[in-house]
Amino acid sequence: MRLETFSDAVIAIAITLLILEIRVPHIEDASPVELWEELRALWPNYLGFLISFITLGVMWANHCVIFRYIARTNHVFTLINLFLLLCIAFIPFPTALMADYLGHPAQEVGLIVYSGTFVITAVAFNLVWIYASNGNRLLDPAADPKAVSSISRRYLIGPPAYLLAFILAFFSATASLVVLIALTIAYVIPYPGR
Amino acid sequence: MRLETFSDAVIAIAITLLILEIRVPHIEDASPVELWEELRALWPNYLGFLISFITLGVMWANHCVIFRYIARTNHVFTLINLFLLLCIAFIPFPTALMADYLGHPAQEVGLIVYSGTFVITAVAFNLVWIYASNGNRLLDPAADPKAVSSISRRYLIGPPAYLLAFILAFFSATASLVVLIALTIAYVIPYPGR
């Protein structure tokens, strides 16, 4: 299905473009110590790269999971999936914004935009699945209803979790970041039955 | 068919590169209010990202539609499709030009180039379909002639619509932009029978 190849390509590009936002520091005749210092100061950029890469990577893995159940496509579904890809393609911008202002007076702005983008992306992901699975609209008739509803429940955790990080960002950039990091770690912990 | 994979890849890359044209504003020790202000000032860039992403995304969806009817390929067809991909790969440049000059004295230039690129791209898209469908040259013999001529009619609306935005740009950047936004919205409104 070209919808899958195209989604794979957009996610792969967005995930790989993230590295372009980490720029090599340029200091004339830096000593090794100075360069190490500059590289250490880029930690918010490494962190943003890690969070965004892992979040999008796991979202790609979940996209594969739901498409194992989806058997058909239609124009509305293509548009909803395009909206998800639009959110994903946008992510390198808030990632760079968050990283560039972390530790600066305006760091809350970066975290509001960054976590807010994740809220919308998680909603978009759920829209893709809900549209396809609602009344088995586009699912393979042989799809196990229990597996389908278990998937639905699992993905519904995303939007409120990111909403929490979004709301926290207005009060404390650190608290918001901690939630985002915790979510990222939760994604990569294998649990039984997965 | 490698023609489809290659087209998917070029469109996916062009669509995702658009984000590189939105750059994080850099202000030393900006206050949150100042950074919000700077982010708000980037609205032409968000708008350009949205218009170009949706236009190319819907063009990709239409590319999928016509390739469901196309069964064969030849060297001339490959070249015409390459011409379409050339237009698509070019779009990040006029998008950035339009966005960077919107609200500045030279904004009409940006809109002339931006809408002009869409005119040529829409013509290229029609050339791909007309070459393939004319006398059923490359179509699946089983293709429904009614569906084929309905597709032909629908896509022929593109070039004159963009031509209108192009002509308006010489008189009013705003009017041209309104037409481009209206076209983008029209693309994503689902209508019965689609």
Place this chain on the structure above:
Amino acid sequence: MRLETFSDAVIAIAITLLILEIRVPHIEDASPVELWEELRALWPNYLGFLISFITLGVMWANHCVIFRYIARTNHVFTLINLFLLLCIAFIPFPTALMADYLGHPAQEVGLIVYSGTFVITAVAFNLVWIYASNGNRLLDPAADPKAVSSISRRYLIGPPAYLLAFILAFFSATASLVVLIALTIAYVIPYPGR
């Protein structure tokens, strides 16, 4: 065959990255006339984009042609194809170099490097085909020997043609550019039997 998908992806990315080398001119409060002037001054960049895009696009089409005859692959063949992809991935750099110095005192340098890169790329393309077709090493046993040797003859024109542009670049940047443009035009002229 993953070799084909991977080649498609690298060529699609190289061809689309070319646009990043055309940068939007930034002039404070430019009048429309001044911006048009600046955009006109970028013509070497548009020309470089066109030549490189069409050359790589046609090379991709030819890559598809030869892989219709290739039935097997091995490690050496993979490495030779990687060498071709390395040349292709390199092309955005000489394209930008040529475009940025055209019309400046050092323009010959740009054309020497640009046409030189095409010489090596054309040689790499021929190596891919010669390694595969020599003694039918990797070809489909059913491949028509006449078609195979006709392809071999056709692609052998590439290296000496680019070598001519390369040698001319040492004497006249214009003459070298004219040869490159002529070659690009020759690629897109359909001729009978193709």
Place this chain on the structure above:
Amino acid sequence: MRLETFSDAVIAIAITLLILEIRVPHIEDASPVELWEELRALWPNYLGFLISFITLGVMWANHCVIFRYIARTNHVFTLINLFLLLCIAFIPFPTALMADYLGHPAQEVGLIVYSGTFVITAVAFNLVWIYASNGNRLLDPAADPKAVSSISRRYLIGPPAYLLAFILAFFSATASLVVLIALTIAYVIPYPGR
């Protein structure tokens, strides 16, 4: 398998983005001799491009080899493969760092980070294979055990070889670079039985 397409795409993008780190030198009205001089001074960038492109290209070829034996996938395996892709997507950054500081006082820093990244990437590659092949967890039951253990042995050379380059980098940037170049050359020498 979408895991393969997605990996192909990420590797293809990372490998092609490398060229964006080689920037055209801009000197006002440079004479040909001056421009040649500037281009010659970019040799660490060409070298970094070559080493990273060939290393990732050969890693892609090896990824194809091991996936010929892998018949199934699961969530943990997807995450391990994502970790490998994360390392690969990161490589343009240390490549640029190494190239930009080679010949400068802080060149050891560049080589420590560059070779260190390759150590982690080689470990990630081995994790992918070990997880899949251990107890034939994800392998095709028909996979030849001798071929499987020969592959395991061959890839285990990677981490200690890069570790040597990493340790040497603390004492001599040149020695570390020589090891990296030697490894790159070793990758492209065909040997009997491959």
